[in-house]
Amino acid sequence: MPALAPPRPAAQRRRSWGYTAVPRWIYAVAAVGALFILLPLMGMVSQVKWGQFLALISSESSLAALLLSLKTATASTSLCIIFGVPLALVLARAQFVGQRVLRALILLPLVVPPVVGGLALLYTFGRQGLLGQSLQVLGIEIAFSTAAVVMAQTFVALPFLVLSLEGTLRTAGQKYEAVAATLGARPSTVLRRITLPLVLPGLVSGAVLAFARSLGEFGATLTFAGSLQGVTRTLPLEIYLQRETDPEAAVALSFLLIAVAAVVVTVTYRVPKSPLRALLAGPAS
Amino acid sequence: MKLFAMESAGPNVLGANRLRMRLRLGAAAALLALVPLALGLAGCAPAGPPGTDTTSGAGSTPVVSELSGTLNVYAAASLKETFTELAAQFQAQHPKVEVSLSFDGSSTLVTQISQGAPADVFASADTATMTKLSDAGLAQGSPVDFASNVxxxxxxxxxxxxxxxxxxxxxxxxxxxxxxxxxxxxxxxxxxxxxxxxxxxxxxxxxxxxxxxxxxxxxxxxxxxxxxxxxxxxxxxxxxxPLDLPKPTVNHYPIAAVESSKAGQLAQGFIALVTGAQGQKVLQDAGFGAP
Missing domain, CATH: 3.40.190.10 (Periplasmic binding protein-like II)
Incomplete structure (x- = not known):
């Protein structure tokens, strides 16, 4: 069992994983796949009017949209972590009737068009919705508020975190958790000292995906939250609106959105390592 | 479509199940072959999907039209109901013609046309957007107003x-x-x-x-x-x-043939229908004002 092997020096470790089982022709097909994503990006960048770039993105409405997008995406990512981690734990570790159905339903926002998600939120939290009237009695009105934007983003982004974390939890297995339990650790201690440190890379990449998805959210926000500068009009909505009258500003803002997303993802996203390899690299403590 | 979705959601279809799968796909193909027939039957409904065969509606017009081909009409989203009906009427008059409709925001459509989308006719929800098309040299002649809205x-x-x-x-x-x-x-x-x-x-x-x-x-x-x-x-x-304003803002809807169109005669025919008495009746029944 490699997991139980003693830690080896770094140089030796790297060589032992040096073999790449990728036939040459795979690179050619992979290049086509990569170009399919990269060419449209280059096409857009070629349309950016660099001379006026700063002027185009620093208008009052653009800055308000950028700021709102960053704020709401941060808030919704936090919500995704708060609710997504327990959800992934329950799906990966617990066993109960209807688990498969529950998983399928929770992943639904990945497949339904965001506009449909927005409608679903509207029919639940809207004024005439399922919970809307009770909320109104409590004096809570969600529609047309920044809270509605955060809810729409959380709705579409949560599955990304749950999916990513559940996969990592399953690959990590329960060996170490079981050992800790036999040594007398209580479930909460096992979670804090063993499980979470072990799956941290998966959690981080899940959170980054959720943040990126929140940043790009358009349909659910438009349907559920509306569009008002500084309150609900996030960067994607501003881009759509600018396109009506000022395509150059829309292109500049699109580039800004892509740049922000690319920086966030490149800096923080790591392909989740197999937990066994993570352990080989050094015990998670 | 539904059958294929069932396939992918089904259990493992490898190995011994492969033959059964092929049989099921065969059944799916047979069912799909029936679809055009069903669409052809639905084509006589007034709100039938664009591009469907409306030969069954041609009985009302005794004159056999010489026009044939496909006409791509790009129209503002607010024209969806009226233009769908007008396209059906146009196809009824010209059985060999297929009208393909594309509805979206006027500025989205202008962007698509300027990027080379195959439009023959463009109907805009406001004059400013039509001007963008004319300024880009993509409109044939001067656009004609055919409706108004408040x-x-x-x-x-x-x-x-x-x-x-x-x-x-x-x-x-x-x-x-x-x-x-x-x-x-x-x-x-x-x-x-x-x-x-x-x-x-x-x-x-x-x-x-x-x-x-x-x-x-x-x-x-x-x-x-x-x-x-x-x-x-x-x-x-x-x-x-009603707003009850003494001088309400009136939005004018202009229509024009697209410069790059290869179906010029069809385009002019459709514009004539929209601006003529028949088209005006459909538009005004839907609440549009006179141009």
């Missing part, structure tokens, strides 16, 4: 905020939704508010008139400003309150 106030059934006039939307606490000033219906809202001497404080400035209508029909907003044709099409889902 704004109206709509409220959800039951009128929760008790709105009885345009001035009431400025009352504190009223959740008003309008189009953003950058889109045509928003520009009209701004100038109508100015001519009524009102300061509008909307809770949302939507990106399209459909967005406004959706917020009102779902009861989320207390009031919204939409075109009279949108209010009429929404039926009982909204209550309409």
């Amino acid at each position: 704004l109206t106030l709509v409220v959800p059934p039951g009128n929760p905020a008790n709105i009885n006039s345009f001035a009431d939307v400025a009352k504190p606490g009223v959740k008003l939704v309008v189009c953003a000033p950058k889109v045509p219906c928003g520009a009209a809202s701004t100038s109508d508010a100015a001519s009524a001497g009102l300061m509008l404080k909307p809770v949302s400035e939507e990106l399209s008139v459909t967005g406004v209508l959706g917020k009102v029909t779902s009861g989320e907003a207390d009031a919204g400003l939409v075109y009279v044709t949108d209010a009429k099409a929404a039926g009982a889902k909204v209550l309409s309150i």
